[in-house]
């Protein structure tokens with residue numbers, strides 16, 4: 001065991017752990033700081049993302065009616081305003097160029113459901129809301145969006161453009177790693193934490209895979225969904241903090257293949273900006289992100305696991321490629337696959353973030369950001385640094401980790417949302433009703449199924465987020481202490 005006592009040990013080297021290590025080291029020149037994380041960043045959501053700086057395109061229909069959703073949206077909105085200077089600072093300090101591009105086309109596709117239509121209309125309303133200033137263009141004819149070329153039955157019926165951008169996640173992570181190497185007081189461990197031991201005298205311990213042990217006054221759990229493993233033997237933590245699940249997701253790096261263009265009459269254009277659909281039930285929309293030199297990122301699949309699968313499911317890749325080729329352009333199917341990326345979104349047991357100090361002094365969470373942690377990173381890290389140093393910040397207290405589960409609206413509304421979400425997901429993946437358009441009967445069937453899940457757990461008013469329903473159905477969720 002090394003005798004050094006760290007002031008701050010950060011476990012996890014994805015976008016959140018790394019950005020925190022940088023910002024904290026910059027502010028605290030005389031403190032001992034450590035970051036622990038394997039060089040290959042296994043399972044990292046940040047590595048698997050493209051990534052979108054996704055704020056408006058990610059909105060949920062009706063979010064303004066529910067405070068926790070507003071608070072969550074605002075983490076992204078505030079981050080959006082910081083991204084330009086954040087990006088410049090990373091480039092300046094690392095000496096590396098990082099591709100970034102502003103403006104995202106959102107398609108409302110004839111392939112979507114009425115739920116997608118109503119989210120599209122809701123987004124138009126939010127864009128005009130004076131509380132959330134941003135650049136946007138309404139009523140863009142989808143025919144005029146460079147890159148979009150669909151078959152008739154998959155055609156977009158309308159589109160708009162929001163300020164949301166894209167940033168090359170690989171370049172971003174590499175550049176921050178370069179910055180980290182510049183701090184003398186920061187120790188970087190290419191290693192894996194296997195256990196933490198909480199100490200009453202506030203000198204906590206971290207056991208590493210290579211059998212070394214670190215001591216620290218503060219431990220920050222920023223290793224995504226894997227954080228659950230580190231606390232599993234500590235009842236005080238497991239019983240008081242919503243558990244974390246593995247939100248498996250895949251994206252594909254593609255390279256434009258000009259070969260087929262040469263021999264066909266049709267000339268498929270490449271996109272100039274990000275093109276995406278809205279939330280389609282349990283997944284961020286389908287998104288196509290153009291980078292330099294004919295390279296694209298296509299994302300993303302989504303499925304929640306209690307134990308991480310070692311690689312992506314074949315069906316996820318088939319859906320991604322099939323849907324995107326039809327709904328964006330056949331150019332996608334004709335591209336070459338450069339790499340398939342797979343990682344785990346940190347998904348908490350109520351879907352809301354877990355950021356701040358736990359009820360145990362010196363044990364902190366920087367976690368649970370699910371599908372927009374990269375977007376939120378500049379804002380939540382700035383605020384967490386303030387909280388770590390001065391004990392005050394703008395981070396919403398409702399997202400502090402030692403808390404009861406936050407209800408998703410209430411039972412009634414959550415069931416309606418689940419019907420919309422699940423039917424949207426099934427529809428996206430090719431479902432057609434045998435009985436023509438008898439959606440009412442289909443919705444009733446879903447409702448009965450969901451009510452049974454609520455009955456099974458004797459839940460009277462708490463609302464379960466649609467994505468977590470399968471975990472409740474299969475008795476895979478433990479943090480139920482606060483649910484009524």
Ligand SMILES: Cc1cc2nc3c(=O)[nH]c(=O)nc-3n(C[C@H](O)[C@H](O)[C@H](O)COP(=O)(O)OP(=O)(O)OC[C@H]3O[C@@H](n4cnc5c(N)ncnc54)[C@H](O)[C@@H]3O)c2cc1C
Nearest residue numbers: 014015016041042045046049052193224249372373374375
């Ligand atoms: C396919 C996909 C697409 C996405 N697209 C977007 C997007 O477009 N925009 C967006 O904002 N967000 C997106 N997200 C979500 C976003 O990636 C996450 O919210 C964010 O990256 C979480 O960052 P993190 O640092 O908390 O976790 P991670 O990036 O998961 O990092 C955790 C790190 O901890 C390390 N680690 C694990 N266990 C240990 C241990 N025991 N000891 C030490 N280190 C350990 C891992 O190797 C990893 O490097 C996407 C996610 C996925 C999966």
